[in-house]
Amino acid sequence: MNKSLAPITCKNCGNTFQGNYCNTCGQKVIDKRFTLKLFLRDALSVFNLERGFFFTVDQLFRNPGNVLKEYLSGRTKDYYHPLKYIILLAGLSTIFVLITNTFDNTIEFTSRLAESLTEESASSSSNLQSKMQEILRNYINVVAILMVPFFALSFRIFFARSKLYYGEHMIISCYALGTSTLISILFTIISGFFPNLMVLNVTLGFGTQFLIFAIFYSRLLNKNIIISFLLSTVSIIFGFIIMLIFSVLIGSVIGIVLKKMGVI
Numbered sequence: 001m002n003k004s005l006a007p008i009t010c011k012n013c014g015n016t017f018q019g020n021y022c023n024t025c026g027q028k029v030i031d032k033r034f035t036l037k038l039f040l041r042d043a044l045s046v047f048n049l050e051r052g053f054f055f056t057v058d059q060l061f062r063n064p065g066n067v068l069k070e071y072l073s074g075r076t077k078d079y080y081h082p083l084k085y086i087i088l089l090a091g092l093s094t095i096f097v098l099i100t101n102t103f104d105n106t107i108e109f110t111s112r113l114a115e116s117l118t119e120e121s122a123s124s125s126s127n128l129q130s131k132m133q134e135i136l137r138n139y140i141n142v143v144a145i146l147m148v149p150f151f152a153l154s155f156r157i158f159f160a161r162s163k164l165y166y167g168e169h170m171i172i173s174c175y176a177l178g179t180s181t182l183i184s185i186l187f188t189i190i191s192g193f194f195p196n197l198m199v200l201n202v203t204l205g206f207g208t209q210f211l212i213f214a215i216f217y218s219r220l221l222n223k224n225i226i227i228s229f230l231l232s233t234v235s236i237i238f239g240f241i242i243m244l245i246f247s248v249l250i251g252s253v254i255g256i257v258l259k260k261m262g263v264i
């Protein structure tokens with residue numbers, strides 16, 4: 001926007017510089033009043049959709065190994081931040097799930113499947129189930145994000161020979177979980193139109209996660225895809241187990257504290 005070479009005094013920190021951004025604090029030069037157009041353009045750039053996000057999605061589908069290698073080696077500027085990536089996709093996924101009501105259908109479908117397998121239905125368990133359903137419906141977007149630290153820990157253990165740091169596994173987990181969330185959004189849209197494909201949606205939803213992690217780690221580490229798939233499967237299952245144990249522990253601690261305080 002500001003192409004002049006005349007020195008500019010930063011409105012944020014007072015530093016004198018040339019260009020569009022302050023070289024000390026990063027404040028963007030805004031030499032105009034906020035019109036509605038400028039406000040909206042500024043708001044869009046918060047999500048950085050036009051450059052960072054779509055570019056990252058495209059690159060992750062074309063060449064995930066290259067994205068991860070570049071990002072982990074410090075060439076991060078072109079890519080959408082991994083945490084923002086998963087937060088945005090988890091949010092989008094929640095919106096789509098609520099719109100298409102897939103979640104209710106999925107629960108109904110799986111409980112009907114379970115019923116037909118066990119040939120019995122207890123009313124108490126269905127009551128608990130509907131409560132769980134309610135909670136999960138509200139927090140399912142958070143669950144995907146909460147999985148990241150546990151998956152990263154598990155991959156750190158099972159991919160120990162890769163010598164990757166825990167923080168690096170966090171980055172890979174964000175991109176992999178975000179990407180499988182994106183694919184599950186596509187399944188959600190499709191099954192919204194074709195409710196009979198629900199069984200496909202459930203199976204593919206789980207399968208995608210294993211496959212995405214396997215492909216990402218295989219490409220990043222130049223590892224055999226079969227070995228990578230087996231290690232990823234073990235890591236994901238173990239990651240789920242530590243997350244479950246952790247939530248039960250946290251739940252009990254909160255329960256004890258609430259009881260001591262006399263809340264319950």
Ligand SMILES: [Zn+2]
Nearest residue numbers: 010013022025
């Ligand atoms: Zn400044």
